[in-house]
Amino acid sequence: MSKEATPGDAEPIDVMDPKTTQYELVKEALRRDGIEILHYEPRYEPGSKEEKRVERTIAFFFALTGLGALGFIVTYIWWPYEYEFGGADVMSKWYTPMLGLCLGVALAGLGLGVLTWAKKLLPKEEMIQERHDGASEPEDRKLAGAVLAGVGGDIGIHRRPLLKRALLFGAAPLGLAALMPIGGLIKDPKNDLFETGFNKKFNNGKPVRLMREDGTLVRPEDVSVGGQITVFPAIPGGASLKHADSPTLLIHLREADAEEARKNAYVMNQGSQWQNFIAYSKICTHVGCPASLYEQQTNRLLCPCHQSQFHITDNAKPIFGPATRSLPQLPLDVDEEGYLYATEDYKVAIGPAFWEREKK
Amino acid sequence: MKRRKLDVKQLPAKAAGELDDRFQLASPVRKLLTKVFPDHWSFLLGEIALFSFIVLLLTGTFLALFFDPSMTEVHYDGSYAPLKGIEMSKAYESSLSLSFDVRGGLILRQMHHWAALLFMAAIVVHMGRTFFTGAFRKPRETNWIIGVLLFWLGFGEGFIGYSLPDDALSGTGLRIASGITESVPLIGSWASFALFGGEFPGDSVIPMFYILHVFLLPGILLSLIGVHVGLVFMQKHTQWPGPHRTEHNVVGFRMFPNYVSKQGGFFMLVFAVIALMGGLFQINPVWMFGPYKAEVVSAGSQPDWYVMFLDGLVRLFPAWEIREFGFTIPAVFWPGVVGMGIFTMLPLLYPFIERRLTKDKGHHNLLQRPRDMPARTGVGVMSLAFFVICTLSGANDIIADKFSISLNAMTWAGRIGLLVIPPLAYLATYRICLGLQQHDREVLAHGVETGIIKRDAEGRFYEVHQPLAEPDEHGHTHLEYNGWTVPKKMNRLGALAPTLKGFFKPIEKPAEKPAVEPGEDREEITAGKN
Numbered sequence: 001m002s003k004e005a006t007p008g009d010a011e012p013i014d015v016m017d018p019k020t021t022q023y024e025l026v027k028e029a030l031r032r033d034g035i036e037i038l039h040y041e042p043r044y045e046p047g048s049k050e051e052k053r054v055e056r057t058i059a060f061f062f063a064l065t066g067l068g069a070l071g072f073i074v075t076y077i078w079w080p081y082e083y084e085f086g087g088a089d090v091m092s093k094w095y096t097p098m099l100g101l102c103l104g105v106a107l108a109g110l111g112l113g114v115l116t117w118a119k120k121l122l123p124k125e126e127m128i129q130e131r132h133d134g135a136s137e138p139e140d141r142k143l144a145g146a147v148l149a150g151v152g153g154d155i156g157i158h159r160r161p162l163l164k165r166a167l168l169f170g171a172a173p174l175g176l177a178a179l180m181p182i183g184g185l186i187k188d189p190k191n192d193l194f195e196t197g198f199n200k201k202f203n204n205g206k207p208v209r210l211m212r213e214d215g216t217l218v219r220p221e222d223v224s225v226g227g228q229i230t231v232f233p234a235i236p237g238g239a240s241l242k243h244a245d246s247p248t249l250l251i252h253l254r255e256a257d258a259e260e261a262r263k264n265a266y267v268m269n270q271g272s273q274w275q276n277f278i279a280y281s282k283i284c285t286h287v288g289c290p291a292s293l294y295e296q297q298t299n300r301l302l303c304p305c306h307q308s309q310f311h312i313t314d315n316a317k318p319i320f321g322p323a324t325r326s327l328p329q330l331p332l333d334v335d336e337e338g339y340l341y342a343t344e345d346y347k348v349a350i351g352p353a354f355w356e357r358e359k360k
Numbered sequence: 361m362k363r364r365k366l367d368v369k370q371l372p373a374k375a376a377g378e379l380d381d382r383f384q385l386a387s388p389v390r391k392l393l394t395k396v397f398p399d400h401w402s403f404l405l406g407e408i409a410l411f412s413f414i415v416l417l418l419t420g421t422f423l424a425l426f427f428d429p430s431m432t433e434v435h436y437d438g439s440y441a442p443l444k445g446i447e448m449s450k451a452y453e454s455s456l457s458l459s460f461d462v463r464g465g466l467i468l469r470q471m472h473h474w475a476a477l478l479f480m481a482a483i484v485v486h487m488g489r490t491f492f493t494g495a496f497r498k499p500r501e502t503n504w505i506i507g508v509l510l511f512w513l514g515f516g517e518g519f520i521g522y523s524l525p526d527d528a529l530s531g532t533g534l535r536i537a538s539g540i541t542e543s544v545p546l547i548g549s550w551a552s553f554a555l556f557g558g559e560f561p562g563d564s565v566i567p568m569f570y571i572l573h574v575f576l577l578p579g580i581l582l583s584l585i586g587v588h589v590g591l592v593f594m595q596k597h598t599q600w601p602g603p604h605r606t607e608h609n610v611v612g613f614r615m616f617p618n619y620v621s622k623q624g625g626f627f628m629l630v631f632a633v634i635a636l637m638g639g640l641f642q643i644n645p646v647w648m649f650g651p652y653k654a655e656v657v658s659a660g661s662q663p664d665w666y667v668m669f670l671d672g673l674v675r676l677f678p679a680w681e682i683r684e685f686g687f688t689i690p691a692v693f694w695p696g697v698v699g700m701g702i703f704t705m706l707p708l709l710y711p712f713i714e715r716r717l718t719k720d721k722g723h724h725n726l727l728q729r730p731r732d733m734p735a736r737t738g739v740g741v742m743s744l745a746f747f748v749i750c751t752l753s754g755a756n757d758i759i760a761d762k763f764s765i766s767l768n769a770m771t772w773a774g775r776i777g778l779l780v781i782p783p784l785a786y787l788a789t790y791r792i793c794l795g796l797q798q799h800d801r802e803v804l805a806h807g808v809e810t811g812i813i814k815r816d817a818e819g820r821f822y823e824v825h826q827p828l829a830e831p832d833e834h835g836h837t838h839l840e841y842n843g844w845t846v847p848k849k850m851n852r853l854g855a856l857a858p859t860l861k862g863f864f865k866p867i868e869k870p871a872e873k874p875a876v877e878p879g880e881d882r883e884e885i886t887a888g889k890n
Contacts, residue, residue: 029390029394030394033390033391033394033395035394035396035614038604038611076463076464081463081464082439082460082461083439083440083460083461085441095466096466096467096470096639097639097640098639099464099467099639100467100635100636100637100638100639100640101636101639101640103467103632103635103636103639104632104633104635104636104639105632106632107628107629107631107632107635108628108629108632108633108636110625110628111625111626111627111628111629111631111632112625112629113625114621114624114625114628115621115622115625115626115629117621117625118617118618118621118622118625119622122617122618122621125613125614125618126611126612126613127396127611127612127613127614128396128604128609128610128611129394129395129396129609129610130608130609131596131607131608131609131610131725133499133595133596133723133725134499134723185554185555185557186550186553186554187550187553187554187557187558188550188553189549189550189552189553189559192553192558192559193542193549193559213655230655232655240433241561241652241653241654244559244560244561244654245559245560245654246654247654247655282654282655283654286539286691286692287535287536287538287539287540287543287674287692287696288535288536288538288539288560289532289535289536289657289661290654290655290656290657292655292656292657293659304657304658304659304660304661304757305532305536305657305661306671306674306675307675307756307757307767307768307771308679318679320768320771321675321679321771322674322675322676322677322678322679322691322692323679323691324679324680324681324690324691325681351539352538352539352542352543352690352692353542353543353681353688353690354542354543354548354549354552354688354690355544355545355546355547355548355549355687355688355689356549356687356688357688358683358686358687358688359686
C-alpha cells in the first residue's frame with residue numbers, strides 16, 4: 001500500500017494574517033478537515049481557445065433548456081389537448097408526446113450543461129481525506145457507559161421490583177390498547193365465502209334463475225351446441241361486483257361430451273347437469289381469476305392468470321398448472337316458464353381455498 | 361433623511377455574517393463543503409433510485425389533485441367515446457379523466473408510472489452493486505437492511521399504486537392478492553375481509569390503498585431513504601482499492617463544487633429520461649382494459665415487472681395443497697407467502713450469514729472485486745438466475761404465444777429450470793471467478809500479452825510478454841495482487857496514445873508519439889518482414 005495521507009505534516013498558518021491568499025486559506029481549511037490535496041489543476045489555460053469552446057458548448061445546452069421549457073409552456077397552453085377520435089393525423093394525439101419531448105429536451109439540456117461544466121471547467125482535483133470511523137475512543141466509551149449507568153441508577157428500576165412489575169402491568173395493556181383501533185377493520189367472514197348470489201336467501205327462499213350481464217334471463221335454446229355464455233344470478237345486482245363470487249360459465253355440451261360428463265360426475269355433482277347443459281363457477285380455484293378461456297376442441301378451460309387448466313367433461317378437475325381443486329358445479333334445471341335456474345347454491349365454497357374451507 | 365447606500369456586492373457576505381451570528385454555521389458549513397467523495401460510475405446507481413423517487417413525489421402530488429379514490433359506481437360520461445355510458449367506479453372514471461380531460465394529465469400519469477418502474481429497477485441494480493462488491497460488510501450492515509426494506513416497501517407501494525385506477529387489469533391483480541391473503545393458515549379469510557372490508561372486492565379497498573399510497577408508505581419510504589442517505593454521508597462512502605487508497609481514507613473530490621454539480625446534472629438527466637419516456641412511450645393504458653369485472657380477464661395479464669417474479673413463482677409452483685383435520689393450506693401459500701418471506705429474510709440476514717462463514721469480523725471501507733470472492737459472486741449470480749427465471753415465467757404465456765411454444769412446455773421448463781439453472785450458474789460463476797483471478801496472477805508474474813509472436817532458433821513459437829516490473833533471472837516479476845484492476849492490454853501501459861477527446865473535432869492536440877517507444881522486439885519484426 002502506498003503511504004497514508006499525512007495532512008498533519010503541513011504547517012498551520014496564521015489565518016488572520018491579511019497577507020494570506022485565498023488559496024492558502026482554502027488549503028488551511030482542507031488541512032483542518034483532514035484533507036490533503038493530491039492533485040489540483042485547471043483543465044484548460046484560462047481564456048484559451050479550448051476553454052472558450054467548452055463554454056460555448058455549455059451555453060448551447062442552457063439555450064436548449066430555455067427553448068425546451070418555452071416549447072413546453074407553449075404546447076401546454078395552445079396545443080389542442082382534448083380527446084378526439086382518430087389516428088396520427090389528429091393534432092391532439094401529439095399533445096402528450098410534444099410535452100414529453102419539450103420537457104425532456106429542457107431537462108436534458110440543463111443536465112448536460114451542468115455536467116459539462118463539472119467535467120470540463122471545474123479544476124481537475126483529487127484529494128485524500130482521512131476517515132475517522134470505527135469505534136469511539138476507549139475513554140469516550142467508558143465515560144458514556146458510566147453516564148448511562150448513572151442514569152439507570154438514578155431511575156433505579158432494577159432496585160425497585162415493585163415498580164418494575166407495576167410498570168409492566170401498566171404498559172403492556174396500554175400497548176395492546178393502542179392496537180385496538182385496527183379492530184375496526186376486522187369483520188367476521190361468517191358464511192360469506194361459502195355463499196354466492198345463487199343462494200336462495202337472496203331470492204326470498206326461491207331458487208335463483210340464471211341471467212346474462214344485461215339482465216335477460218336464459219333459455220336453453222339461447223346457447224348453441226358447443227357454445228358457452230357467462231351467466232349471473234338473476235337477483236338485483238347479480239351481475240355487479242356485490243356478487244363478484246357468482247359469475248358462472250354455462251356450457252351447452254355436445255351429445256357425446258354430455259354423456260361423458262354425466263358418466264364421470266362425482267357423487268356431489270350427480271344430477272347437476274340439465275340435459276346437455278353444464279355450469280361451472282368461473283372463479284378459478286387457484287387464486288380467483290376468471291377461468292374463462294374455453295377450448296372447445298379439447299373441452300378444456302384455461303385460466304389466463306396462472307395457466308391452470310380444467311377438464312370440462314370430467315367435473316372441471318384441474319389437469320395442469322397450480323390449481324388443486326375442481327371448479328364447483330352449479331346444479332341446473334329449467335322451470336315451467338322455460339328458464340334455466342339453479343336448484344340450489346354451489347355445494348362447496350367457490351374460488352381460492354382458505355384455512356376453514358372444508359367446514360361446510 | 362439620507363438613505364444608506366446598498367452595496368450589492370457585500371450582500372452575500374453580510375447575509376452569511378448575519379446567519380453565523382445566530383446559528384454558528386462557519387465550521388459545519390466548511391466541513392460540508394469540503395467533504396471528500398470517492399468517484400466511480402457504479403456509485404451512481406442508487407442515485408437513480410433517489411432521483412426517480414423525487415420525480416415520483418412531484419408527479420404523484422399532481423395526480424393526487426385530480427384522482428378520486430372512491431368505489432362508488434357511476435356511468436362514464438367523459439370524452440373517451442368507446443367507454444361512454446359504461447358503469448365504473450369513480451376511481452376508474454377519474455383515472456380516465458386524468459388521461460383525457462385534464463390538461464397534461466396523461467404525461468404526468470405516465471411519468472409517474474415510468475418513474476416507479478425505474479425506481480424499482482435502480483434499487484435492484486444498486487443492490488447488485490452493493491452485494492457483488494461487498495459494500496454491505498461491517499460497518500454498513502444497517503444500510504443494507506434498510507435497502508432491502510426499501511425494495512419491499514417500493515414493491516408494496518408500486519403494487520398498491522397500480523391497483524388504484526381500478527381497471528380490469530389492476531382488479532385482476534387485487535383478486536390474486538385477495539387469493540394469496542386468504543391462503544394464510546388460520547387467519548386468511550379474516551385478513552382478506554379486513555383488507556377488503558368484507559368479501560372481495562368490497563367497496564373500501566381503493567380508499568384504504570389510497571391513504572397507504574399517498575401518505576403512510578411514502579412517509580416511511582421518505583424517512584428510510586433519509587436515514588439510508590444520511591448513513592452513507594456519516595459513515596463515508598466505500599471506495600475501490602487503488603493508488604493512495606486505504607481503509608482509513610477517502611480519495612476523490614470535494615462535495616462542492618464537483619460532487620454536487622455532477623449529482624445535480626445527473627438528476628436532471630434522469631428526470632429528462634423519465635419525461636421523454638412519459639411523453640413518448642405509452643404505459644398502462646387503463647382505458648383499453650375497461651373497468652374491473654369479476655368475470656372478465658384478458659390473456660396476457662402481467663403485473664409490473666418487479667411483481668412478475670412473484671407471479672411467475674405462483675405459476676410454477678406445483679398443485680400441492682395440504683388438507684388435514686378438516687383444514688386447508690392452499691398451494692399458493694407456499695410461493696405467495698412463505699416464498700416471499702424467504703426472499704425477504706435471506707437478503708436481510710445475508711451480511712450476518714457471510715460473516716459467520718468467512719469469520720471476517722473486520723471493518724471494511726475498501727470494495728472487493730467480484731472475482732476475488734467467488735463464493736459470494738456465485739451466490740449472487742445464483743439468486744439472479746432464480747429471479748430471472750421466476751420473472752420470465754411471469755410472462756410465460758406471452759413467450760409461449762410469441763415463439764409458438766406450448767404453454768405447458770413453458771411451465772415445465774420453468775419448473776425444471778428453477779431447480780437446475782441456479783446451481784449451474786453458481787458453479788459456472790465460481791469457475792469464471794477463479795479463472796479471472798488466475799489470469800490476474802499470471803499477468804503479474806509474466807507480464808501483459810503483447811500479441812507479438814516470436815519464433816526461436818528451434819522453431820518454437822511463443823508470445824512476447826511485457827513484464828510489469830523488472831523481471832528476475834527466470835523472467836518472473838514478483839508483484840503482489842492488491843485488489844485493483846491489473847492492466848491486461850498494452851494501451852493500458854501507454855503503448856498507444858490515448859484516444860483524442862472531442863465530439864466533432866479533437867479539443868486537444870494529438871500527442872506527438874506513443875508514450876512508450878516501440879521496444880527492440882518490434883524493430884526486430886519489422887526487420888524480419890523486409
